[in-house]
Amino acid sequence: MKDAKIELNGVKTVVFDLDGTLYNKQGLAARLTSRLWWCLPLLAAERRARKNMHYFRYASQQEFFTAFFRQMARGHWWSIGIAEKWYNHVYMPTMVRLIGRYHRPRPQIIALLDECKRMGLQMAVYSDYGCVEEKMEALGIDTQPFELLVSAPELGALKPSETCAAAVMEMLHAEPETTLFVGDRDEKDGASARAVGARFMLVGND
Ligand SMILES: [Mg+2]
Secondary structure: OOOHHHHOOOOOEEEEOOEOOOEOOOOHHHHHHHHOHHHHHHHHHHHHHHHHHOOOOOOOHHHHHHHHHHHHHOOOOOOHHHHHHHHHHHHHHHHHHHHHHHOOEOHHHHHHHHHHHHHOOEEEEEEOOOOHHHHHHHHOOOOOOEEEEEEOHHHOOOOOOHHHHHHHHHHHOOOHHHEEEEEOOHHHHHHHHHHHOOEEEEOOOO
């Protein structure tokens, strides 16, 4: 990540990705696997369903998750309802707990957030997962200065959906030429930015 002052030149709106961007998520997948050892087939099904869902988009969050849990249950002994209960009451809460316990915001992100606040820029978080507010709280990041906290599934798809990225821009009344997306994955966050003609800043471990 280059000097924040240079990157923010001419920017009015900054759209942050969450996982891997606000914090370094190294080790999270392994911790989830070790914590959820008793339900590894469900965990594997979640990861597979997530991959498959990249090809589809839906009209609403409800339609997205109906299809998602159907994918999770396909070919397995558990029902769609069990997949849903596990995801909402086991998987996501465990992820939030692990983030709070083992992960901290990236120092360069703290500096960037401070600079955005100092410059009075509009800020948003656009995640590929749910529980955005819970994760931010677990990380100790004040959600108050953010205009919008939203996930792609809430908008009916996964990143890098052009429709979802455009919906985020619309909700923020943001213009592409003055908007910067910040993320850890070029193929998701960078592609989202490019889909709406916004700028992109890649955040990495170096
Ligand atoms: Mg990410």
